[in-house]
Amino acid sequence: MTVRALPTLDWDALTAEAARHLQALLRCDTINPPGNEYLAAAYLREQLLAEGIEPQLIEPAPGRVSLYARLPGTGAQRPLLLVSHTDVVPVERARWSADPFGGEIRDGFIYGRGAVDMKDMLALELTLFLHFARQARTTGQRLSRDLVLLAVADEEDGGALGMGWIVANMPDLLDAEYALNEGGGMGVELGGQRIYLCEMAQKGSIRVTLRAQGLPGHASIPHGNQAVAHLARAISRLTAGPLPMHVIPTVRRFITILADTQPRAQRAVLRQTLNPLLSEAVLARLPDPNLANALRALLHNTATPTLLRAGTALNVIPSEATVQVDCRIIPGTTPASLTAELRQRIPDPAIAIEAEPHSPGYEMQRTPLFDAIQHAIAQQEPRAVVAPYLFPAVSDSRYLAPRGITAYGFVPHQPEPGVPPVQSLAHGHDERISIANLTFGVRVLHDVIATLDKL
Ligand SMILES: [Zn+2]
Secondary structure, eight states: OOOOOOOOOOHHHHHHHHHHHHHHHHTSOOBTTTOOTHHHHHHHHHHHHTTTOOOEEEOSSTTOOEEEEEEOOOSSSOOEEEEEEOOBOOOOGGGOSSOTTSOOEETTEEESTTTTTTHHHHHHHHHHHHHHHHHHHHHOOOOSSOEEEEEESOGGGTSTTTHHHHHHHOGGGGOOSEEEESSOOBEEEETTEEEEEEEEEEOEEEEEEEEEEOOOEETTSOOSOOHHHHHHHHHHHHTSSOOOBOOOHHHHHHHHHHHHTSOHHHHHHHHGGGOTTTHHHHHHHOSOHHHHHHHHHHHBOEEEEEEEEEOSSTTEEOSEEEEEEEEEEOTTOOHHHHHHHHHHHOOOTTEEEEEEEEEOOEEOOOOHHHHHHHHHHHHHOTTOEEEEEEESSOOTHHHHGGGTOEEEEOOOBOOOTTSOOHHHHTTSTTOEEEHHHHHHHHHHHHHHHHHHHHO
């Protein structure tokens, strides 16, 4: 078998193109709410039309525009979706050193809300979509599968006017074998070893309300059946330690790979985090509390109390007090099984536990898309490792998973000294991405698409 080498591409030109797209997209104020994603969609449409590609605009509500464009392949294989969202979260302008909607380049970084979540990925996907379109036009060389550029609205506010709407109303657009989306792709450093996280599973979420009932009364004569006190004790018990452990195959592989990259002593310690009898003791002793918290979230359902409500007047003992609890569940957990775990922790009959399912979570199989990602990373960083990863939050991929689409989260991003990790830049102040990371991204994603085409 002869393997044809990939043509050498002008990476500098592709990087410059991605940077130009990213700057233009960052200049679109698509804070959601209200969204105004039509601004980003209009830019994308203009770029596609200039190359002779007519995209489809989807506008379920005024201004809430998603964009869909298709580059036909030979049809030998089923399509690959390049997914992104065009909306962003709000900013605290006073805390930024740059205009969050200026697209400014400073010291090798592009600044703006969305620079890593996720207009960077959109700029990379647009650049490569156009690259493969030009390649088809000039050489007649087509990919074996259609490439679909899908830039949706409303991800940051739940997706009802973006991916959720498309799934419910235009599901045929999503006929695909694979999707690349956000949720992973970041490189992390552990003991000098670099590991790239490939999101192949996603936690679900359930919104829980704890409702405490007690007796009312005058605050000047306190009694022993106060709703607020019931609730306080419940919150205290809930946050005293993790819920029961659930290890899914993706997390077992992730932690095993992580451990295997480490020297013997650390390897043994990390592997013990998978042992239900020792896990918590080991996590509690890890020198890096951030790593411990991150690993703990992969091994347990989490229940984080956030919104509290009680009382109408200072001198009235309220008869009801509630807390909303943000629960993130390991795939396989049901509202009933989560409620049972919470009830075990909070036996107080004065507390009602109300669970409202939101997303069940999912776990994907290893497929040739993983091999393509591994190959692409090896080309750039032969010593780095790619590990399957459970994303502890939700993304639009939760709409794709039930449709049988293999959706991985992989936005290639190298860690850089002196720069906060991408996980804290997203939704943070001075969100930015280096030009060097755009080069890395365009090279890796190009290789993923080209390699997948041969598998
Ligand atoms: Zn995002």
